Amino acid sequence: xxxxxxxxxxxxxxxxxxxxxxxxxxxxxxxxxxxxxxxxxxxxxxxxxxxxxxxxxxxxxxxxxxxxxxxxxxxxxxxxxxxxxxxxxxxxxxxxxxxxxxxxxxxxxxxxxxxxxxxxxxxxxxxxxxxxxxxxxxxxxxxxxxxxxxxxxxxxxxxxxxxxx
Amino acid sequence: xxxxxxxxxxxxxxxxxxxxxxxxxxxxxxxxxxxxxxxxxxxxxxxxxxxxxxxxxxxxxxxxxxxxxxxxxxxxxxxxxxxxxxxxxxxxxxxxxxxxxxxxxxxxxxxxxxxxxxxxxxxxxxxxxxxxxxxxxxxxxxxxxxxxxxxxxxxxxxxxxxxxxxxxxxxxxxxxxxxxxxxxxxxxxxxxxxxxxxxxxxxxxxxxxxxxxxxxxxxxxxxxxxxxxxxxxxxxxxxxxxxxxxxxxxxxxxxxxxxxxxxxxxxxxxxxxxxxxxxxxxxxxxxxxxxxxxxxxxxxxxxxxxxxxxxxxxxxxxxxxxxxxxxxxxxxxxxxxxxxxxxxxxxxxxxxxxxxxxxxxxxxxxxxxxxxxxxxxxxxxxxxxxxxxxxxxxxxxxxxxxxxxxxxxxxxxxxxxxxxxxxxxxxxx
Numbered sequence: 001x002x003x004x005x006x007x008x009x010x011x012x013x014x015x016x017x018x019x020x021x022x023x024x025x026x027x028x029x030x031x032x033x034x035x036x037x038x039x040x041x042x043x044x045x046x047x048x049x050x051x052x053x054x055x056x057x058x059x060x061x062x063x064x065x066x067x068x069x070x071x072x073x074x075x076x077x078x079x080x081x082x083x084x085x086x087x088x089x090x091x092x093x094x095x096x097x098x099x100x101x102x103x104x105x106x107x108x109x110x111x112x113x114x115x116x117x118x119x120x121x122x123x124x125x126x127x128x129x130x131x132x133x134x135x136x137x138x139x140x141x142x143x144x145x146x147x148x149x150x151x152x153x154x155x156x157x158x159x160x161x162x163x164x165x
Numbered sequence: 166x167x168x169x170x171x172x173x174x175x176x177x178x179x180x181x182x183x184x185x186x187x188x189x190x191x192x193x194x195x196x197x198x199x200x201x202x203x204x205x206x207x208x209x210x211x212x213x214x215x216x217x218x219x220x221x222x223x224x225x226x227x228x229x230x231x232x233x234x235x236x237x238x239x240x241x242x243x244x245x246x247x248x249x250x251x252x253x254x255x256x257x258x259x260x261x262x263x264x265x266x267x268x269x270x271x272x273x274x275x276x277x278x279x280x281x282x283x284x285x286x287x288x289x290x291x292x293x294x295x296x297x298x299x300x301x302x303x304x305x306x307x308x309x310x311x312x313x314x315x316x317x318x319x320x321x322x323x324x325x326x327x328x329x330x331x332x333x334x335x336x337x338x339x340x341x342x343x344x345x346x347x348x349x350x351x352x353x354x355x356x357x358x359x360x361x362x363x364x365x366x367x368x369x370x371x372x373x374x375x376x377x378x379x380x381x382x383x384x385x386x387x388x389x390x391x392x393x394x395x396x397x398x399x400x401x402x403x404x405x406x407x408x409x410x411x412x413x414x415x416x417x418x419x420x421x422x423x424x425x426x427x428x429x430x431x432x433x434x435x436x437x438x439x440x441x442x443x444x445x446x447x448x449x450x451x452x453x454x455x456x457x458x459x460x461x462x463x464x465x466x467x468x469x470x471x472x473x474x475x476x477x478x479x480x481x482x483x484x485x486x487x488x489x490x491x492x493x494x495x496x497x498x499x500x501x502x503x504x505x506x507x508x509x510x511x512x513x514x515x516x517x518x519x520x521x522x523x524x525x526x527x528x529x530x531x532x533x534x535x536x537x538x539x540x541x542x543x544x545x546x547x548x549x550x551x552x553x554x555x556x557x558x559x560x561x562x563x564x565x566x567x568x569x570x571x572x573x574x575x576x577x578x579x580x581x582x583x584x585x586x587x588x589x590x591x592x593x594x
Contacts, residue, residue, distance in 0.1 A: 024221075130208075
């Protein structure tokens with residue numbers, strides 16, 4: 001039951017990530033088409049892509065984390081005894097949780113100031129833009145807690161395959 | 166404080182903690198422990214780094230590479246390269262280098278180059294009796310061309326952090342990338358002269374123009390991709406970021422309408438794969454926004470500059486010292502982490518010694534690639550060794566000749582700036 005709720009959340013986040021990436025790719029294409037073909041450059045497309053990039057990266061960091069994709073050098077780690085490897089693994093998950101908490105907590109501080117400002121191109125309040133960093137941090141913390149729980153007997157649902165058909 | 170920051174950074178990296186997390190934790194700890202700084206600076210610097218239009222080229226080129234690769238282009242590319250050089254002695258070895266050079270115009274990463282071409286050409290290499298360690302070393306070093314011939318993720322990282330035109334860096338990588346390819350082919354030729362390598366004396370088939378043309382037609386989509394990207398940048402029609410967006414649409418068009426292997430239901434998976442790769446690089450860069458700012462606040466860049474100025478008498482010796490330090494460090498630490506720490510140092514050194522910004526950028530990119538193939542810790546050698554399934558020590562035995570070729574090209578670019586800067590200056594001023 002809990003595992004299926006987690007799986008639904010994971011799939012929703014990944015599908016949202018896909019939609020974000022798709023949207024800013026379409027806007028990127030539209031920007032070139034409008035300027036190059038129609039000769040009518042868009043005033044908002046650059047800002048849309050930049051803000052979309054912030055949201056996308058902050059959502060993709062925990063997705064990559066959950067799938068164990070982040071780059072690290074495990075050559076020396078593998079030389080340690082199994083018990084020490086597990087301890088380092090647990091400390092790493094706790095560090096992820098700390099990182100998520102500090103990014104989320106202090107981005108909320110910035111949002112208090114940013115909500116009084118509107119962006120130049122899209123005209124949206126800047127705290128909406130920073131919101132992506134908070135949402136990403138919450139999902140990092142969620143994944144970190146689940147991974148910490150695996151050290152105490154919890155079994156994570158396997159991620160969906162990303163291989164093409 | 167600076168020493169503590171580096172000790173913590175290296176200790177966490179050595180323990181296998183992901184680079185992104187290390188950069189984030191060390192950057193935040195440094196900011197919190199410095200009394201005159203406020204913690205909110207940390208997410209603000211992450212945002213400032215990610216809110217950068219130049220950096221958008223990264224997800225676009227990663228996605229374009231995924232879309233074009235989904236069309237099964239690497240198999241056709243290897244076949245095309247074989248028709249070009251198979252009649253030469255050790256033709257298969259040369260074909261792997263040529264394939265990596267052409268695939269580099271589609272993909273932006275050395276790991277992608279090594280994996281994509283290696284997976285296709287390895288069975289044939291095994292069949293012809295290539296020594297497994299030799300095949301792994303060759304494929305790892307040929308893969309480095311993926312990051313030197315445009316498009317290049319490493320150049321996007323350098324350009325967006327150093328504030329150098331990414332389009333110009335792309336153009337600057339063309340000649341050094343081709344030279345690295347030629348250098349590797351010369352090393353293969355030298356190996357083939359030794360009696361201990363009878364497999365490298367073999368040729369397969371003869372040169373037939375008709376065969377080359379038929380293979381070229383089957384692979385024209387891959388050959389057109391770099392022309393579209395570079396042509397757009399060369400003529401000033403679009404920026405590197407816009408070229409990336411165009412490449413995505415091109416990749417989709419080719420896979421969906423021409424080869425008809427791309428299915429709409431596969432798109433979410435392709436986009437998510439590309440987003441994950443983006444997060445692996447852009448995420449590190451985002452965290453480096455806080456970490457790099459901390460280093461600059463702690464005067465690391467000025468300290469490094471004064472150290473290099475004290476030892477180096479002029480432009481060339483300053484470049485050699487910088488690159489030598491980077492090459493030494495990348496033997497033990499992840500190349501992207503070293504690049505990110507050293508980019509601001511390179512910028513101040515470049516300004517101080519009036520080094521051409523494109524020459525310096527290309528040299529830094531090349532140094533990271535050499536680092537990725539230099540033992541003991543060499544990411545590309547690990548990738549190739551695991552693909553081949555041999556012992557790492559076997560790969561190390563054969564990699565040195567190829568590394569000498571890469572270092573030779575690096576030195577030529579140090580002493581002859583035009584190799585990297587002529588094309589960008591000529592076309593883009």
